[in-house]
Amino acid sequence: MIEFTNWDILRNLLLAARWTIALSLTAFIGGTIVGLLLTAMRLSGRRPLQWLVRGYVELFQGTPLLMQLFLVFFGLSLLGFDISAWAAAAFALTFFTSAFLTEIWRGCIDTLPRGQWEASRCLGLNFKQTLSRVILPQAVRVALAPTVGFSVQVVKGTALASIIGFVELTKAGTMLNNATFEPFKIFAMVALIYFALCYPLSLASQRLEKKFNGSR
Amino acid sequence: MLNFSDLLPYSDLLLQGLWVTVVLTFYATLGGVAIGTACAAGRHYGGKVLRGAIGSYVELIRNTPFIVQLFFIFFGLPAIGIKLSAWEAGLLAMLINLGAYSTEIIRAGLAATPKAQVEAARVLGLSPHQVFFRVVLIPAFEKIYPALTSQCIIVMLGSAVVSQISVMDLTYAANLIQSRSFRSFEAYLVVAVMYLLFAIFMRQTFEWVGRRLFRHRRVST
Amino acid sequence: MALVNIDQVHKYYGDLHVLKGIDLKIDAGEVVSIIGRSGSGKSTLLRCMNGLEAYQHGGIVVDNKEVSSDEKQVRLLARSVGMVFQSFNLFPHLTVGENIMLAPKLVLKLSSKEARALAEDKLDKVGLAEKIDEYPDCLSGGQQQRVAIARALAMSPKVLLCDEITSALDPELVGEVLRVLEQLASEGMTLVLVTHEMNFARDVGDRVVFMHMGKVWESGPAKEVFENPTTPELKSFINAVL
Numbered sequence: 001m002i003e004f005t006n007w008d009i010l011r012n013l014l015l016a017a018r019w020t021i022a023l024s025l026t027a028f029i030g031g032t033i034v035g036l037l038l039t040a041m042r043l044s045g046r047r048p049l050q051w052l053v054r055g056y057v058e059l060f061q062g063t064p065l066l067m068q069l070f071l072v073f074f075g076l077s078l079l080g081f082d083i084s085a086w087a088a089a090a091f092a093l094t095f096f097t098s099a100f101l102t103e104i105w106r107g108c109i110d111t112l113p114r115g116q117w118e119a120s121r122c123l124g125l126n127f128k129q130t131l132s133r134v135i136l137p138q139a140v141r142v143a144l145a146p147t148v149g150f151s152v153q154v155v156k157g158t159a160l161a162s163i164i165g166f167v168e169l170t171k172a173g174t175m176l177n178n179a180t181f182e183p184f185k186i187f188a189m190v191a192l193i194y195f196a197l198c199y200p201l202s203l204a205s206q207r208l209e210k211k212f213n214g215s216r
Numbered sequence: 217m218l219n220f221s222d223l224l225p226y227s228d229l230l231l232q233g234l235w236v237t238v239v240l241t242f243y244a245t246l247g248g249v250a251i252g253t254a255c256a257a258g259r260h261y262g263g264k265v266l267r268g269a270i271g272s273y274v275e276l277i278r279n280t281p282f283i284v285q286l287f288f289i290f291f292g293l294p295a296i297g298i299k300l301s302a303w304e305a306g307l308l309a310m311l312i313n314l315g316a317y318s319t320e321i322i323r324a325g326l327a328a329t330p331k332a333q334v335e336a337a338r339v340l341g342l343s344p345h346q347v348f349f350r351v352v353l354i355p356a357f358e359k360i361y362p363a364l365t366s367q368c369i370i371v372m373l374g375s376a377v378v379s380q381i382s383v384m385d386l387t388y389a390a391n392l393i394q395s396r397s398f399r400s401f402e403a404y405l406v407v408a409v410m411y412l413l414f415a416i417f418m419r420q421t422f423e424w425v426g427r428r429l430f431r432h433r434r435v436s437t
Numbered sequence: 438m439a440l441v442n443i444d445q446v447h448k449y450y451g452d453l454h455v456l457k458g459i460d461l462k463i464d465a466g467e468v469v470s471i472i473g474r475s476g477s478g479k480s481t482l483l484r485c486m487n488g489l490e491a492y493q494h495g496g497i498v499v500d501n502k503e504v505s506s507d508e509k510q511v512r513l514l515a516r517s518v519g520m521v522f523q524s525f526n527l528f529p530h531l532t533v534g535e536n537i538m539l540a541p542k543l544v545l546k547l548s549s550k551e552a553r554a555l556a557e558d559k560l561d562k563v564g565l566a567e568k569i570d571e572y573p574d575c576l577s578g579g580q581q582q583r584v585a586i587a588r589a590l591a592m593s594p595k596v597l598l599c600d601e602i603t604s605a606l607d608p609e610l611v612g613e614v615l616r617v618l619e620q621l622a623s624e625g626m627t628l629v630l631v632t633h634e635m636n637f638a639r640d641v642g643d644r645v646v647f648m649h650m651g652k653v654w655e656s657g658p659a660k661e662v663f664e665n666p667t668t669p670e671l672k673s674f675i676n677a678v679l
Binding site for chain 2: 059062067068071074163173187191198199
Binding site for chain 3: 330332333335336337338339340341342343344346350351354355358430431
């Protein structure tokens, strides 16, 4: 058995944390793009599209992220795609993130008073103008804090990729534990690294919330 | 291509797994909300030290993944002499997790209760304890009830991870079935639908309870 | 000894000196209106009289009880001093009846039956007997305020403090609340009102206290004060509001 010093453990965990960050960024950026598309569909005013978005959101909010990971992983290979754990995790997390962001943004757009739409219509603005000039600029300010807040859930969600065998921070932790049998120390270190990644995002979200809540 | 009939022999396994998930969720919801209420009260009314301690607990849990909390409890705690069965570890992790999130949610509800309501109760002679339980708590819960409902459902869905320490929950059943029937996609699809239905059932149950708990809403609308 | 004795009371909010040596005695059965511009300290004085606000110097004794903002003392005072707020402050999760019964049951330890009878009696007094099982949300502002009065009366206070209780009401609802006060006054209830209803202060009140810059600037029998104000500040105030 190889001896691991604390430094070895920490270094290996930090190296693995790079993959946690990469997966988080991929999922968050992908989720934002898909979420924007879904939001546009929802605002289009076409009933079938709205139902589709509604169903999508319900589906991903109503099932465990772990199931989503399994379904993407096994589903795509069933369709004949040979898919890596990385790709499966990236896809599943993107879907998951987009569903939650769509729902968060829906809330932000809906909290704007109806009077804003009505006033714009009275001024002769069309739907697109109202959306881009009146609604979205306000909604973006409101949406910023919860969106940043949700990024914490994305980072934490990447931990589940370990279950389908993707070696990120959590998987590295379990592997190191199998080699060293020091679970207390290792999982505490893993937790602290996650905390170091997530807490600044949480703080930023709180700051943004304070900043924009007053000025609404 | 899809074949669900291979799964039929395993329906008992699925129902047993579902039952474990239901029971875990039931205890976690009751206990977690109780922890959250106590911590929220402590954070709202307590002294500096208590507030700081509760704040650290909340932030620590909210900023680390559930699976790592679970592994720490199940694999890590025995190293310092605390041995828990898989089921106990799973439930404890869920309690701690929901406790932290509901602390934050309920605290927001407490903070949103108008100060004037508290004053009105004080000048009627109610003790601080009576003011909290009779006047502040129920309207506070009413305000945050939808958020609390969602959080309880999120914790239920998150509990799928306890299968990783071999708690025989719904996901564990799915893993078992796919390894025996080699119908992994179908197995996970069926189980995902079961989770979805249970999530819908939970939401309805919460709404039903809410209608009884906060009756005046119905009268006014 | 008078029912309410206020002796050289000073209050500060940090550096801000809001009450500057208030002396005021109120006898049982008196109806006293406190008037003045906003920021003159009238609401603060009222809130000092049942311990909702602390004061730094002087003393207040109501019904032979020392007034302080100490939690226990506030609770004790609740049996002597009732209060009605500008914003009603009914408890939204309780029915009208439950709102009224809450304190008699918890504080006076009445049985449910006794409390219910008490609630019915007080509601009858404010003319809302039929609303006992409704929730506050279903009531108009004027009705809610009358329930709040009934709730305060259920503790059988010696004096009822009213903090601008008609200010949040639509104009057409003010009358019904003032009529309840008028009836209470005629029954001998001691009332201390911070109010903008000058006609009510003049016609129903026994005494008017005009506050200005944290002091009792002028006070006297209601009619006299309105007809012959002596200080220029009161004159200009009356001209502005009447």
